[in-house]
Amino acid sequence: MTQFMEKLQNIDRRILFVLIFLAMAYPLVKPFTLPMAITQEVMSLYDFIEKLGPNDIVIVAPDYSPAYAPTVGGACEAIFVHLMRRGAKVVFASFERDGPMMAENVIASATPAGKKYGVDYVNMGFRAGGEGAVASALQDFPTAFPKDFQGTPVKDLPIVQNLKSAKDISLGILFSTGGYAGGGWVRQLVQPYGKPFAACVTGMMGPAHIPYYQAKQLIGLVVDMKGGAEYETLIKRPSGSLAGMGAQTLAQLLIVLYMIIANVTYFTLKKERVRTR
């Protein structure tokens, strides 16, 4: 028994990694659906977007990198699709370097048929400066973004003709995986202009954003892949996040199993050592 416990405790970590890989790979190859409870934070964003129409301009900041695309990328796609269905105008404006590429990916994989670039949606590219750049864009959008990502001047893009400052937008949505995050947008958009704002963040940032939601500074909060999966469920468009939740569930169950084994072996061996002393 003791030998078996010692073997379990000293198991090669590479075996554990391979098992995690298999636990993630199986649901991705053979997807299965899990019941998805919708949280209030996600529901309230969905309800808000449901009320938007063709006269509404929404600024979307896809401030995440490719490595984090599985966490908030699914939510970005789902929310973009929802906004397109409502007929709202979507302006992608990035304040992180990788943002424009992420916007291009979302546009390439989720644009519904019949929607036109420059009229229904646009990718305005990246502006350096973090929170300062956000403040500047919200104050004077055409100066902060004189061209789109492809180099087309603002005057040739009908969608941004009426977008001069934050006063002209109906909603701001940030997809963030770090940096100044939601707090920066609350400071620059919600407090000075009183405009609605929603954030989609990683799991580790989620708890830090809940106080903003409770204080009604956020109209919605989508947290990580789970939040993305909830949104995909709401708009009835299963995609990456819902598929990933199977992998997430099996991998988490395996991690919990590892923790149980580690604790059982640790305490059993400790008890054994005390007994034989």
Place this chain on the structure above:
Amino acid sequence: MSAQFGVYMAGIVTIALYSYLIGDNALFKFAEHLYVGSAAGHAITMGYINIRDLGWTPLVSKGQLSMLIPLILGLCLYSRFTTKYIWVSRYAIAVTIGIGTGVSLRGMPSAQILSQLQASMVIKNVNDFLAILGTIGVILYFLFIYGQNPVTKGFSRIGRWVMMITFGVGFGTSTFSMVARGTGAVTAILRMFGLVK
């Protein structure tokens, strides 16, 4: 063709990076250098576009002389490469930090103090009550002005538990996020073998 190339690149580089689990090797080194090089190249390109569109073009085409200020401050940063004139870069850094702090402070009192205080004072359900209890507990845990009495001791113990639970939640959600990122890596490998779309 280019999309297919991207799929293979993503898969191969992911495997190369995870090969570090076996030990340091040439394949891992190649992927590591490729990653650092492409990230640096991308950062330089995006920086160049920003300087061109927001600084150089308005200065040259529209005659906005005020653009000289950020451009000169930007150039000042390069004085860090010389020991004699390193002090010049400190002015640029001071301006950057000053502006950053000023911009952040703009809505901070109302956004992160008053609104949060206001929200935490309303009791509508058990959660709100727990939030108030937790807030008082954590404040008292870090309040060293007064000596501990049975009341403050009790509250600070609650504060310690609240912090432990909060850190636990943070760790749990971090693990969730890491697994989600891992899903992306696994997908890249599976996609290369045509097992997922």
